[in-house]
Amino acid sequence: MGQGRVELIAVSKAFGARSVVKQVTLQADPGEMLILVGPSGCGKSTLLRMVAGLEQPTNGEIRFDGRSVLDLPPQDRNVAMVFQNYALYPHMTVRENFEFPLRMRRVDSRERAERVASIAEMLALTAVLEEKPRALSGGQRQRVAMGRALVREPSVFLMDEPLSNLDAQLRVALRAEIRQIQRRLGVTTLYVTHDQVEAMTLGDRVAVLRSGELQQVGAPQDVYSKPANAFVASFIGSFGIAFYAAEWKPEIGALQLGTVAAAVPDSVRSDRGSLVVGVRGDALCIATSTGPTTFLAPIEHIELLGSERVLYVRLPFPLWDAKENVAMGSGVAGTVGIRTASGTTAAIGQQLPLEVVPDRLLFFDHAGKALTSG
Amino acid sequence: MTTSKTFGAVVMLGVMTLFYLIPVIVMCVGSLMPDSRVLTDSLTVSRWGENLTLTNYRDVFERVQFGRFFLNSVVVTGGITIVGLFVNSLAGYALARFTFRGRRLFLFFVLVMVIVPFEAIAVPLFYLVSAVGWRDSYGVLILPFVANAFLIFFFYSFFLDIPRELEEAAWMDGASTSRIYWSVILPLAKPVFATGAILSFLFNWGAYLWPLLVTTGPEFRPLPIAIATFYTLPPLQWGDILAFGVLMTLPVIVAFVLFQRWFVESVTTSGLKG
Numbered sequence: 001m002g003q004g005r006v007e008l009i010a011v012s013k014a015f016g017a018r019s020v021v022k023q024v025t026l027q028a029d030p031g032e033m034l035i036l037v038g039p040s041g042c043g044k045s046t047l048l049r050m051v052a053g054l055e056q057p058t059n060g061e062i063r064f065d066g067r068s069v070l071d072l073p074p075q076d077r078n079v080a081m082v083f084q085n086y087a088l089y090p091h092m093t094v095r096e097n098f099e100f101p102l103r104m105r106r107v108d109s110r111e112r113a114e115r116v117a118s119i120a121e122m123l124a125l126t127a128v129l130e131e132k133p134r135a136l137s138g139g140q141r142q143r144v145a146m147g148r149a150l151v152r153e154p155s156v157f158l159m160d161e162p163l164s165n166l167d168a169q170l171r172v173a174l175r176a177e178i179r180q181i182q183r184r185l186g187v188t189t190l191y192v193t194h195d196q197v198e199a200m201t202l203g204d205r206v207a208v209l210r211s212g213e214l215q216q217v218g219a220p221q222d223v224y225s226k227p228a229n230a231f232v233a234s235f236i237g238s239f240g241i242a243f244y245a246a247e248w249k250p251e252i253g254a255l256q257l258g259t260v261a262a263a264v265p266d267s268v269r270s271d272r273g274s275l276v277v278g279v280r281g282d283a284l285c286i287a288t289s290t291g292p293t294t295f296l297a298p299i300e301h302i303e304l305l306g307s308e309r310v311l312y313v314r315l316p317f318p319l320w321d322a323k324e325n326v327a328m329g330s331g332v333a334g335t336v337g338i339r340t341a342s343g344t345t346a347a348i349g350q351q352l353p354l355e356v357v358p359d360r361l362l363f364f365d366h367a368g369k370a371l372t373s374g
Numbered sequence: 375m376t377t378s379k380t381f382g383a384v385v386m387l388g389v390m391t392l393f394y395l396i397p398v399i400v401m402c403v404g405s406l407m408p409d410s411r412v413l414t415d416s417l418t419v420s421r422w423g424e425n426l427t428l429t430n431y432r433d434v435f436e437r438v439q440f441g442r443f444f445l446n447s448v449v450v451t452g453g454i455t456i457v458g459l460f461v462n463s464l465a466g467y468a469l470a471r472f473t474f475r476g477r478r479l480f481l482f483f484v485l486v487m488v489i490v491p492f493e494a495i496a497v498p499l500f501y502l503v504s505a506v507g508w509r510d511s512y513g514v515l516i517l518p519f520v521a522n523a524f525l526i527f528f529f530y531s532f533f534l535d536i537p538r539e540l541e542e543a544a545w546m547d548g549a550s551t552s553r554i555y556w557s558v559i560l561p562l563a564k565p566v567f568a569t570g571a572i573l574s575f576l577f578n579w580g581a582y583l584w585p586l587l588v589t590t591g592p593e594f595r596p597l598p599i600a601i602a603t604f605y606t607l608p609p610l611q612w613g614d615i616l617a618f619g620v621l622m623t624l625p626v627i628v629a630f631v632l633f634q635r636w637f638v639e640s641v642t643t644s645g646l647k648g
Contacts, residue, residue: 054542075548087539091561100557104548152547 003030003065004155004188006051011060013046013212020046022212023060028156031186033179035203037193039235039327043212044192048158051190053077064156075104080149081158085165086141088133094120094144095129101152119147122181139170146178150185157182157189163198175202196236200224208232210327230278230368234326239281239310239337243320243364246277258317260295262356268363268371275371276320278362281310281338287353296351300335310337311346313354325368401623405430405616412612430617437614438600439592440621446512447579447596448625453516455574459567461520466529467555471541481530487523493583500587509588515596519578525570532566533559568636575629579622597622 006028013021021043028034036044049055051062053074062069069077080101089097098116107115120126123143133141142162149157162178163171179202182189193199199206200220208215208223208231216228227233234241247256248268254261255268257277268275287294301312312335319334338354340346363371404416406426415421434440468474469481499518508514536559544554560567582598589595601622604615 052542052546054545074542074546079546081543081546083539083543085537085539087537087543089540089544089558100544100549101547104553148543148547 004028005030005063005065006156006188006190007061007063007066008047008051009061009063011047011050011057011062013043013050013055014058020212021050021057024209024212024214026207026214026217028188028190030188033182033189033191033202033204035191035193035199035206036209037196037199037206037235038209038215040194041211042209044194044209045160047209048081048160048190048192051156052079052081052158077156078154079156079158080152080154081160082142082145082149082162084161086133086145088141088144088148090133093130093132094125094136094147097133097144097148098129098151101148105152107152115151119151123147138166139174142166142174143177146181150181150187154187157187159189159191161193162191164193164195171198178202197238200236206236208235210235226370227278227362228370230276230322230325230364230370231327233278233280233362233364233370237280239339240312240335241278241280241326241362242315242334242336243322243326244277244279244315244317245274245320246317247274257356258295258315260293260317260356262293262361263358264361264363265359274366276364276366276368277317278364279315279336279356280360280362281336283357283360283362284313284336284338284354285357286338286340287355290353294353294355297354299346299348299350299352302346302348303337304342307342308339309342309344309346310339311344311352312337313352315354320366322368398623401616401619405613405620407613409611409613412616416616430611430613431621433611433614434618434621438603440600440618442592443595443597443600444621446594447598447622449512450515450581450585450596451575451578453512454519454578455571457516458520458522458525458574459570462522462525462570463529463563463567464555465521465526466531467533467559469526469530470533471538484523484526484530488527496583496587499584503588510590510594512594514588515585515594518584519581522574522577525574528570528573529563529566532563536562565636568633572630572633576626579626 008024008026011021011024012019024043024047026034036047038044046055050057053069053072056070064077089100092100095116098119099112102112102115116129117126120129123146125140125143125147128136128140133144136144142165145162146159159178163174166174175198191202193202203220205217206220206223207217210231216223216232218226223232224236227236230243234243244257248264249256249261252261253263255264255275255277295316297313297315299311300314303310303312314335338352346352365371400416403422404412406428407416408425408427408429411421411424415424465484469477469484503509503514503518540558540562541554544558549557580598581596582602585594585596585599589599592600597618601615601618604611604618
């Protein structure tokens, strides 16, 4: 069995005239959990299906452990896949579902029994081995799908939105379980999702895709704090982001953001003049005293999340005309969510005194590309 | 409002049911009456019970080789059904799943052939088989009906509804195309096969025109032709004809009851879209 290094080199896929994946180059290291994330229709599932061998790329190269697999049919690539709708064989029991890939590979009956027993044990499915999928709950079905994929010990494990059919609570529980199992088995995993929270919490690294193009690859924290462009900045992160047009004023040595002058890192200082500032809630703090750097912003919406309260404020700065450079964020459009302790008193319409935290600001040019984030 | 609607529906359905059932009841009752009474009494409910007899049934077996005709019908209809299910399901599967040159054209012709009645092509087909001297055999009775456009389309639309991921999963698990068909598709398609079997059986059990054209003697002729000979074989005895009718209908009812569970299931769950 191989190590499970997966390389995609300039992979493109077109269905007729429609280009779905464009020149994607990406690598997953052995044992790594790489998340492909992006809005629906961004080509992430197609990418996964090409790795699986269910689709052939129009151009480019796919290698496992340095060897091209383009000529290999899916069953010879030693990859296993969990489908969004699980694709369990409905007429077979859980045991038979687990046994099917082993039978196809002519694993002898003794070993088959052992492997099925151990996978059922690991996924807490021993009690339902003789049940058919229809008798199982959504979470159990999902685990059966995982078990069927893992039982033949693939070197690459592919998951296509495996949690999207489950309710929120179960999703969180299974997310943790998937991560644990993946770590324990150390199998290289490509995981497709449109849910950025899932991507952030599950992945060793995250690859953000948009319209078939790779936007950025990196550790979740890096993708969050150093987004490559305005799209990534708006897609990743839970409480909204707003983009404002700002002006670099050499004469005062600061960035003019509406009425506020903000000190900015050296790397952004330039003679370019006009630029775009991305502001997330964590780049704002509630001001305790008023001064030249503070400003008032009205609260438009409040979300109570139990332990904390998110105040969505509209900042009094000129909005950047983003065109199609950003994703539809969460929260009310054009507002930024500030997380506060749940005890905070706040009311809709209240003017909140705020201050910007300069080193948390994100800077972009007017095309949406990130300016060297230090 | 609702109850009066329900009541109206019950009455209407009741009338329709009676309308369809009466001929069948009359057939059963008449088959048990002496010939002299059939035409006069079989529609009079009050006289249904009077001296019933099984002589008509005895006559049927004496006047024609019923067993032979029955066997012919079973062989021909069974052959068409079994071979047909195999061929038509594979054709439907190929149309639903494979991409090949001419697929759309083929599908188009299948749809066209659903509309063309057999009677329209019976004579040309007859010329064709006579040109090669192919008459009086089970083969010539079975082969033209094996490929059936309706059944191809029927299977095609069912296979379209099976999630493709199921086959992709099996593919990745290491199953070959034929293995996927046998191990994954067929078990799921059981109800559809049962429905297809019943429909095929019904289509062909009553076939008359084609057997009449291509057979000359009792050796290969099926039941519908045999019953027709009763109309031309003097003396014209209605009791015998009705008894023959009962004997001919029974297998269909038995077949339906055998497959009914699946049949109903598939009509309600798999969605007979056509």
